Amino acid sequence: MRLRRLSSSTALGSLSATVALLAGMEGAAAQSAPAPGAGSFENSFLIPGTQTSIRVGGYVKGDFVYDFSAVQNINGGACPDCAPFDGNNTVNPSPGHSIHGRSQMTASESRFNIITSTPTAYGELKTNIEGDFTNPDGLTNSAGFRVNTNSYGFRLFYAYGTLGPVLVGQYRSVFRDADTEPETLDFGGPIVAGPLRQPQLRYTFDFGNGLTLAVAAENPQTWVVPNDVSAGGTTFGTRQYDKIPDFTAALRYSGDWGEISGRAVFRDLYWNDGGPTPSSANASAFGWGLGVSGQFTGWWGKDLAAFQINGGQGAGRYLFAGQITSPDSGISAVNGTDLIPIGAISAMVQYQHWWTDMLRTTVEGSYAKQYVNSNIFPTCTANSPCGTFIDYAWTFHVNLIWSPVPNVDTGIEWIRMLARNHQNVNANTNRFQTAMKFYF
Secondary structure, eight states: OOOOIIHHHHHHSSSSSHHHHHHHSSSSOOOOOTTTOSSTTTTTTTTTTSSSSEEEEEEEEEEEEEEEEEEOOOOOOOOTTTTTTTSSSSSOOOOGGOOOOEEEEETTTOEEEEEEEEEETTEEEEEEEEEEEEETTTOOOSSSSSSSOOEEEEEEEEEEETTTTTEEEEEOTTTTOOOGGGGOOSSSOOSSSOOEEEEEEEEEEEETTTTTEEEEOOOOOEEEEOGGGGGTOOOOOOOOHHHHHHHHHHHEEEEEEEEEEEEEEEEEEEEEEESTTSSSOOEEEEEEEEEEEEEEEEESSEEEEEEEEEEEEHHHHHHTTTSSSSOEEEETTTTTOEEEEEEEEEEEEEEEEEEESSEEEEEEEEEEEEOOTTTOOOOTTTTTTGGGOOOOOOEEEEEEOOOSSSSEEEEEEEEEEEEETTOOOOEEEEEEEEEEEEEE
């Protein structure tokens, strides 16, 4: 029921195997010849007077969560460093940590999508536009409370088209392997690789026999953490002007046993304070990230196991998928002009067991680590950015999901998340979640 995996698997899984190859989606299968008046893929219909097949789909999801330890928002799911840090510690105190026991309900993850397919001389022209309502900038009153207690704004999730081997638009990063991500009720989920979604230009090569290579130019976003100004360093202000896109590639091999893939990202990190003179602060550095992942099936009925291992320098946003604060570079405190990439690693393992055809359990654990560079942070004080910079984080999910009918999922889940910053101050979340999801 995890939004990042099941939504695309269900909403898009009915497209042809070609889309699965080109756009990296799972669960798609070639369809038999459509009945008269039906569209070219499952549950679609032919628009009268055209050759375009269309389908409107999505799901409604209702969530209830109860936080046993330090509370955090329900919108967007749990994340390791979203919980307040230890309020009992005199370093970087956070009063929210003392609040224990809170119930929340939401339906903001609900979404819809529109999928089309049109034959052309260059192959199938396919489009997908999809959105949900988890935008936190939704309607509020003057006091900042959500109107009707839980109103959220619409957010664009996917918007892309494919023609032959080309994909253009907003979709998952090539650096992300959604096939290996676990099924969780928690919208945030574990620590996995790849930005959630971003605009890109992608090309996929099919070598046959299950081997594919996808390459892309993706939207860049240099994220610089200020250095320890108390130690004599300087910051670059708040402006950032990326010069060129990030470049990603993923090689994947699939077989009856599952699949394995390797991926890479190469980045030109660039920062400029926007000043008008030649002496204005600006700097650049090379960033990179590598990852390997795999999924293994067929051992025991429908059960599966999967893993991810990722690491790099200056690739923070590609290693954590938004689950923790993940700057990819910092300004040197030695001379105040050099841009220094920050090293980081992440890993995830999961196992899914099917008790029956309608009942399943997923267990996952994930880990992230970021490294403090002494040239960025010669000292680490509570008042410097290093004081809240995440050292490491863990996530754990275990659930039981029941599908009484094909278009309904309901389940319960226990979530445990831990984080520590470089002041050795802890944050943690213990959360119980239950949800019901209705597909249409």
